[in-house]
Amino acid sequence: MSKLVALKLTLYLGAAYYIVGAVVHYFGLTLFPWFDGRLYAPYQDSVIALVALILAFFLIVVAHDPIKNIDMLKAIMIAATVASIFSIVIIWKVDFAALGAPDKKLQTIVEGILGFVWVGALLWLYPRKEN
Numbered sequence: 001m002s003k004l005v006a007l008k009l010t011l012y013l014g015a016a017y018y019i020v021g022a023v024v025h026y027f028g029l030t031l032f033p034w035f036d037g038r039l040y041a042p043y044q045d046s047v048i049a050l051v052a053l054i055l056a057f058f059l060i061v062v063a064h065d066p067i068k069n070i071d072m073l074k075a076i077m078i079a080a081t082v083a084s085i086f087s088i089v090i091i092w093k094v095d096f097a098a099l100g101a102p103d104k105k106l107q108t109i110v111e112g113i114l115g116f117v118w119v120g121a122l123l124w125l126y127p128r129k130e131n
Contacts (some may be wrong), residue, residue: 004066014080014118015056021045022052032110038101043085055079067127073124077122084115 024031026049028040035045062069062076094101096104 003125004127005048007066007122007127008063008120010121010125011059011066011076014061014076015059017118018056018059022056025049025052036101036104038100039104046112058122070127073122073126077119080115080119080122084112084119087112087115087130091119 010027020031023029024035025045028037028042028045029035030037058076059070062072066073090108091105094108096102096108115119
């Protein structure tokens with residue numbers, strides 16, 4: 001498998017991740033590591049679902065032709081890095097036990113780590129000019 005094919009597959013997997021995340025947030029489903037239904041707030045989770053679908057759409061567009069959409073690929077990598085950092089920072093900011101969802105702390109850690117792994121894969125697969 002070529003690196004370009006692997007990059008496309010990685011982007012499509014990212015899109016699938018965000019589509020599943022959108023569904024579980026919209027419907028308030030408990031599905032590790034996306035969401036703990038005990039934290040469901042209809043307005044906020046509907047907005048999160050919308051943003052996740054938009055992100056999935058961007059990932060699908062970039063996956064179609066990563067070379068042509070290289071600037072958007074860079075933006076996706078930066079956004080995913082920032083999102084992963086935020087996931088880790090949330091651990092210190094939010095008292096999940098007080099919210100009645102203590103398992104969400106581990107889920108948040110997993111989300112952050114998965115985000116960093118995914119960005120690492122994108123960096124490794126990033127198309128570089130052959131000199």
